[in-house]
Structure formats: C-alpha cells, structure tokens
Amino acid sequence: MAPVVVLVGAPGCGKTTVGRALAATLGVEFRDTDTDIEQMAGKPIPEIFIDEGEAHFRTLERAAVAAALAGGTGVLALGGGAVLAEETRAALIGHRVVHLSVELPDAVRRVGLGAGRPLLALNPRATLKHLMDQRRPLYAEVATETVVTDGRAPAQVVAEVAALLPR
Numbered sequence: 001m002a003p004v005v006v007l008v009g010a011p012g013c014g015k016t017t018v019g020r021a022l023a024a025t026l027g028v029e030f031r032d033t034d035t036d037i038e039q040m041a042g043k044p045i046p047e048i049f050i051d052e053g054e055a056h057f058r059t060l061e062r063a064a065v066a067a068a069l070a071g072g073t074g075v076l077a078l079g080g081g082a083v084l085a086e087e088t089r090a091a092l093i094g095h096r097v098v099h100l101s102v103e104l105p106d107a108v109r110r111v112g113l114g115a116g117r118p119l120l121a122l123n124p125r126a127t128l129k130h131l132m133d134q135r136r137p138l139y140a141e142v143a144t145e146t147v148v149t150d151g152r153a154p155a156q157v158v159a160e161v162a163a164l165l166p167r
Ligand SMILES: Nc1ncnc2c1ncn2[C@@H]1O[C@H](COP(=O)(O)OP(=O)(O)O)[C@@H](O)[C@H]1O
Pocket: 009, 010, 011, 012, 013, 014, 015, 016, 017, 018, 080, 110, 111, 149, 152, 153, 154, 157
C-alpha cells in the first residue's frame, strides 16, 4: 500500500502540523520521516547533525523515505530537504505528492530562530531564502498538486488538501 498523500515543501510550510491534523481528519495513520530518522538514529535531529553531520542525516533520510513510501498507508510528511536526493525524487513518481507552498515572510515567522532545525540555527532568514531558492524547482518537479499556505491557518490548509483527495 502507498501513502494516501505525501507532503513536501520548505521548512515551516506546515508539513508536520498539517499532516498530523489531516491524518486525524481522514482517520488514517500519520508518519513523518523526521521522526522515523530520530528513531533509527536513537537521537534527535540536531544531535545527528552535530555528531555525524548532514551527509549522514541525508543517508538516513533517503532510507527513511524509501521505507515509508513502500510501507506507508496514511499521510506522510517528508523533511524539507528530502527532495534534494535524486533517488527520492524518482521514488516519489506515481504517488500523490502535495507541495505546501510558503513564501519567505511566513516561513521565517513560523520557524522563528530555527529551534530543532540545525540548518537554520544560524541566520534563519538568509538560510531559508537560500534553501527555498535552491529547492523551489525540486518541489515543483515532484508535486502533483500545490496548496498555498501563506496567510492561511492550518485548518484551512488541511481542508484544501483533503478536498484534493478521492473520497
Ligand atoms: N498554516 C499555518 N499558519 C500558521 N502557522 C503554521 C501553519 N502551519 C504550520 N504553522 C506553524 O509553523 C511552525 C512550523 O510548522 P511545521 O508543521 O513544523 O512545518 P514543517 O514540518 O513543514 O517544517 C509550527 O509552529 C506550526 O504550528
């Protein structure tokens, strides 16, 4: 079984928040690859970055996404950088992938000082801008649909994603 829907997008677009609420609305399982990675590694993401570095995190992430796509049956939220891997972009083909889009002002406000997101620990605004510029084409490449989240409450975004799904 494949996930009902896979959520992608920049940090702060709401993948985790919207994904959890959407799964509850649909009455299906919620899975977040960041949580799977933390379980695999036995430590929080910031500690993986400190102890082993980003490359190791990305290796764990590729494995976590592949496992979740193969075994997931509900709503699946990816980490914002998962689409950087060509292997992951290829694995997403054939799935319903919703890009939760967000522009810099809302993303910056939502992630604040980047707590729990090691890439944003230093200078979150400039780093987010750079990440978003680099990744925008990749989110567009993998997405089957896009839902705009700027200025919208999570519940509105949940309703819009739910409306895209077959009943
Ligand atoms: N549509 C929204 N409007 C306002 N705040 C939001 C929205 N979606 C998420 N948030 C808030 O932004 C922060 C980041 O959300 P999160 O779900 O962790 O994003 P992601 O998983 O995409 O990085 C959380 O504090 C969350 O409550």
